[in-house]
Every structure is written in C-alpha cells, then in structure tokens.
Amino acid sequence: MNGPSGTSPVRAAARVVTAVNAGGNGAGPRSEVRFSIEGSEPVFAGHYPDFPIFPGVCVVECVHRAAIAAAPGTGSGLSLAALESARFTGPVFPGDVLTVTADWTAVEGGWKCSATASTERGESATVRLRYREDRG
Incomplete structure (x- = not known):
C-alpha cells in the first residue's frame, strides 16, 4: 500500500466527495471518495485477460488511499497500523466508479476506518483499517 513515499498499483485518482464530517443523528465522522476504474489500469493486463476483474488488493488500496485523502485532519499525520479485515462481496x-464510504472512530493513538467499497451494481467489499497518528 502506498504511503507518503510509496507507490501504488492503482493509477485512478481519488476524488474526495465528502471529507470527514461530524455526521448526523448520533452518527460518527464519515467520508466518501470515488475512483474511476479505467480499462487502462495496468493490473487488468494479467488479471483474467479475457474477463478482467479489479484485484481485491487494489480495492483495499483504494480504501487506504480514500482514507488518507479524506481522513480526520486530512490524513497527513496518519500511517497505516493494521488491515483488520477485508471481505470481498x-x-x-x-x-466502474468505485465509491468508498468510510465511518471513522477515534481509538487510542489514532483512528479506525470501517469502509464499504461499492459500484453501481452494489457492494464490492467491506474493509476495516486502523491508523496511528504520527506525532513528529
């Protein structure tokens, strides 16, 4: 997964629709980020050439990039601490346009991101990531 100095297997740009907001009716902070998954993505070349499917690891990468792009405090001081779970559905x-909707929960030393990735056909994955706040 990419970080400040890393690289990503995904070329699609993160388009922030909603950065973290306070939520309503007792809901916690929520963000929404979209990615246009073009047929020119390099990962399609070898992933079922006659029936291309975006690899699950790339969906997780999109969730991570969405989290950094729209996290509390814009994510600049966050680093990935754990991939807690991923379920591909x-x-x-x-x-496809991949939409990542994330709910945020403050935890000791950072944040937990519980995300749903979906396309126009419905849910593609649920992913839980944990981030630590870097205090430099």
Whole structure:
C-alpha cells in the first residue's frame, strides 16, 4: 500500500466527495471518495485477460488511499497500523466508479476506518483499517 513515499498499483485518482464530517443523528465522522476504474489500469493486463476483474488488493488500496485523502485532519499525520479485515462481496470491472464510504472512530493513538467499497451494481467489499497518528 502506498504511503507518503510509496507507490501504488492503482493509477485512478481519488476524488474526495465528502471529507470527514461530524455526521448526523448520533452518527460518527464519515467520508466518501470515488475512483474511476479505467480499462487502462495496468493490473487488468494479467488479471483474467479475457474477463478482467479489479484485484481485491487494489480495492483495499483504494480504501487506504480514500482514507488518507479524506481522513480526520486530512490524513497527513496518519500511517497505516493494521488491515483488520477485508471481505470481498462483488466484482469491480473496467469502467466502474468505485465509491468508498468510510465511518471513522477515534481509538487510542489514532483512528479506525470501517469502509464499504461499492459500484453501481452494489457492494464490492467491506474493509476495516486502523491508523496511528504520527506525532513528529
């Protein structure tokens, strides 16, 4: 997964729809970020060439990039501490728009991000990531 000095297997840009907001009706902070998954993504070249499917690790990467782009405090002081869980429930195909909706919970030393990744066909994955706040 990419970080400040890392690289990503995903070329799609993160488009922040909603950065973390206070939520309503007792809900916690929530963010929404979208990615246009083009057929030109390099990962499609070898991942089922006759029936391309966006790899699950790339969906997790999109969740991570969405978290950094729209996290509390814009994510600049956060680093990934753990991938707590990932469950893949539907495919992502070339041409899809992948929407990552994340709910945030403050935890000791950082934040927990519980995200749903979906396309126009429905849910693609649920992912839980934990971030630590870097105090430099």
